[in-house]
Amino acid sequence: MRNSDTLSPMSDPDDLAAWRTEFMSHVLRALSSEQRDALIRFYVQEQTPEQIHRELGMDPNRLRELRRRARKAYREKNLAILYLK
Numbered sequence: 001m002r003n004s005d006t007l008s009p010m011s012d013p014d015d016l017a018a019w020r021t022e023f024m025s026h027v028l029r030a031l032s033s034e035q036r037d038a039l040i041r042f043y044v045q046e047q048t049p050e051q052i053h054r055e056l057g058m059d060p061n062r063l064r065e066l067r068r069r070a071r072k073a074y075r076e077k078n079l080a081i082l083y084l085k
Helices: 013-029 033-044 049-056 060-082
Strands: none
Touching (some): 013 033
16 A cells, blocks of 8 residues: 555646546545445446446445445545545
8 A cells, every 4th residue: 555645646746637546546445346346337437327236236225325335435535545644
């Protein structure tokens, strides 16, 4: 795991896009594989909840709850990383 200094956008202000990518990767790695998979499918691959439900064999209510918990975990990890020093 990298320390908080390497996750600072100030370490290379000209490369903010690379920092954001690294930051997002760091946050996603901190989630469970199930949460990460559901979020990537929904937000990155733009799959519908119905597609995710079919492909993962997940109850629609379970998927909705998983996304809610994954978003909450993401926000918490996001804040924790920002305030590390």
